[in-house]
Amino acid sequence: MARDPILVVLFLRGGADGLALVCPTSDDNLIAARSEDLRVTRKGDAAGRAIKQDVADVDFRFHQTLQPFADLYDAGDLTLIHASGLTEATRSHFDAEARIERGLFGKDIPPGDPSGWIGRWLAAAAPEGPMPALAVGTSHPASFMGASPAVSESLGDLMVGSGHWLAPALRARLSEGFGDHGPLSAPIDGLLQLSDMIGERLWSEADQALLSYSPAVPYPENPLSPSLMTVAQTIKQDMGLRVATVDFGNWDTHVLQAGQLSENAGWLAQSVMAFWKDLGPLQQDVSVVIMSEFGRRLRANSAGGTDHGRGNVMMVLGPQAKGGRMVGRWPGLSNDVLEEGADLAVVTDYRAVLSELLSGHMKLDDPTKVFGGFSAAPLGIWG
Secondary structure, three states: OOOOOEEEEEEEOOOOOHHHHEEEOOOHHHHHHOOHHHOOOOOOOOOOOEOOOOOOOOOEEEOOOOHHHHHHHHOOOEEEEEEEEOOOOOOOHHHHHHHHHHOOOHHHOOOOOOOOHHHHHHHHHOOOOOOOEEEEOOOOOHHHOOOOOEEEOOHHHHOEOOOEOOOHHHHHHHHHHHOOOOOOHHHHHHHHHHHHHHOOOOOOOOOHHHHOOOOOOOOOOOOOHHHHHHHHHHHHOOOOOOEEEEEEOOOOOOOOHHHHHHHHHHHHHHHHHHHHHHHHHHHHHEEEEEEEOOOEOOOOOOOOOOOEOOOEEEEEEOOOOOOOEEEOOOOOOOOOOOEOOOEOOOOEEHHHHHHHHHHHHOOOOOHHHOOOOOOOOOOOOOO
8 A cells, every 4th residue: 555755854063075975086176275184095904985976077985884875875875966065155043044944035035924935835745644743852943843743752752641642632721721821821832733643543551662662673773763664653653743853963064174074974874774674574664764954064173173164965765766766966166166165056946956845745736835935946956
């Protein structure tokens, strides 16, 4: 039985260094700008896996810790879009994240519109089911503004009382008893929203599948695995999930980048691969987009790190796309094409990638409903 398509947005908070994750190893400008530990080598035990591509006459390689991504790429399940990102220049984490998650810029923002791009997709698609949207974590991402997703670190956290979802009958009694002005209206309102989101689905105490999930494969022990395991659990238990967000932080590598980035990148690749294997045949229903608010500067700083930059790499995982390719355009790293003489230029608007995800995978007929009229020539991710 075919399921509705599902989108997972994995956001690397802090500005991941795309020039290290998917590295143009043969570019003389990169070699001159960074020490060997801040780029990927082509020889030796720590050499990165070569990436077959026809975007540019450059030797691109995955960071040496991204071997699982190299496997997914070679299997045709992973697509790369380099030199992508936010077209509005900012090096502020807060501003860049807010603008990306809103998906509307400047004159495109209707007066008084506080919505995020996923919130607008939910309004346009109107998905049904007990849990169409899930933000794994402790906060409500700006991309969900205008919507009411479940926000939780685990599905067990969404239980009320001794193993039950908030029942419709209890919801009605709470609404009647407190209304909009009662002394407990604020906390009760939170419970009512939870009830609206979950609908009429009930779980008994005996339903241990919710409280103790046994994945099909072991997940590595790292900060990302529990979040991806929660998403896999939600998908496999057929709770009506259509879109989920997962945050993975600590990518702000101003000082001694090599060790921090290697650890994070290894965790990223290992956990995503475990998640993908855990899904099994349900991979056919799922696409994952991996993105960050901006990249890092070409030139290393004096502290063995890199500072806030502009262009970055986006990755799309899913067998529905024509993977095993790098798409878009590579502007190069010579000084005359760097943005402000310092950064990899943004030549692919990140919204072009998300628009193709929404149309090609999520089957939204008109992505301009989500991105305020923005449209771009297709990158060919799905064609």
